[in-house]
Amino acid sequence: MVTLSAEHARRKSLKHFKTTNTRQALGCCYLLHDSLKNMKQFDFKAKKFKKVKKTKDHLDALSTSLEKEKFPQDYYPDRKWSRKGFIRTRWALGDCAFDLVNIHLFHDASNLVAWEKSPSVYSSTRQKALGFVLDRITDQRFEQVPYFIFGDFNFRLDSKQVIESLCPTATMQTVRSADTNEIDKLIFRESDNDHKVVLQLAKKGFNYINQDVFRESNGKQLLEFDRELSVFKDRLHELDISFPPSYPYSEDSSQGKQYMNTRCPAWCDRVLMSASAKDLILKPENEEKSITYDNVGPNVCMGDHKPVYLYFRLSTGAGKPNANKHKCCAVQ
Numbered sequence: 001m002v003t004l005s006a007e008h009a010r011r012k013s014l015k016h017f018k019t020t021n022t023r024q025a026l027g028c029c030y031l032l033h034d035s036l037k038n039m040k041q042f043d044f045k046a047k048k049f050k051k052v053k054k055t056k057d058h059l060d061a062l063s064t065s066l067e068k069e070k071f072p073q074d075y076y077p078d079r080k081w082s083r084k085g086f087i088r089t090r091w092a093l094g095d096c097a098f099d100l101v102n103i104h105l106f107h108d109a110s111n112l113v114a115w116e117k118s119p120s121v122y123s124s125t126r127q128k129a130l131g132f133v134l135d136r137i138t139d140q141r142f143e144q145v146p147y148f149i150f151g152d153f154n155f156r157l158d159s160k161q162v163i164e165s166l167c168p169t170a171t172m173q174t175v176r177s178a179d180t181n182e183i184d185k186l187i188f189r190e191s192d193n194d195h196k197v198v199l200q201l202a203k204k205g206f207n208y209i210n211q212d213v214f215r216e217s218n219g220k221q222l223l224e225f226d227r228e229l230s231v232f233k234d235r236l237h238e239l240d241i242s243f244p245p246s247y248p249y250s251e252d253s254s255q256g257k258q259y260m261n262t263r264c265p266a267w268c269d270r271v272l273m274s275a276s277a278k279d280l281i282l283k284p285e286n287e288e289k290s291i292t293y294d295n296v297g298p299n300v301c302m303g304d305h306k307p308v309y310l311y312f313r314l315s316t317g318a319g320k321p322n323a324n325k326h327k328c329c330a331v332q
Helices: 006-016 111-116 121-137 159-166 212-225 228-232 275-280
Strands: 039-043 048-051 067-070 085-093 096-104 147-152 171-176 183-189 197-202 205-208 269-273 292-295 308-315 325-331
Touching (some): 085 121, 096 121, 096 275, 111 121, 111 159, 111 183, 111 197, 121 147, 121 228, 147 308, 159 212, 269 275, 269 308
Parallel strands (some): 096 147
Antiparallel strands (some): 039 048, 039 085, 067 085, 085 096, 147 269, 171 183, 183 197, 197 205, 292 308, 308 325
């Protein structure tokens, strides 16, 4: 649908991304099938829907048909103002309108800091940022519609409690830096069995003796430590997770299932939705797997994050008995 010369695209991009307080490192690619004759996209400046047209130069239209923001600088005063934030687009398929929101939340800067208390300081920072996004997309500037929110939430397992679960009888050795006397590494050893090392924890190191625990049964036994979303249980919903932690995978092309020994594996990548959006997802009685929530490329290298997708059928009539049904797929 969209074709631009490299030079023309570069000039257009420079024009639209000069403002540093809105510039962030998020982008979205939406593929619309030719069979969708009545697809419309919302213009946030004009405050109305406009029919989606095939065009060679759509960047001018895109500047008003999306809403994008970085998180406020005071959300992380001790750090450089990053380009994390969100992008929202609004669509109408027939008489069914919905928002698609791409998000990128803060990561854990140090495994050692994340381990200090439960929940970690990073968890509360992500909670604040996600609350900011939800408040923005549900405020009074525009009519409220169902929304799907997806991307790298950077949700982590409760590090302190995970380590206590993985190393219940281990003894801990603290290794300090000779220069600063700050903690450089924590080494957990079995209390017997020749004091075998079970886990080594560093600022950017999480080297556990048995990675299979994160892959067996899709890591199901660790889901109890995935708690960051529970704060938003009244505002956000998610289908049951049936795939292994989505991060941090090895970037070695021959190691599609291997995790890197840098962070505790976690379900960072998600597709969430409002209660009204969940109601839009149909469950036809005679169709198996009409809704699928899974990862992409489970056995091949996809980078350090395994992409996650939600496949479902959407009704253009928002629940009307004879509404047309269309296949949809949201990929973080």
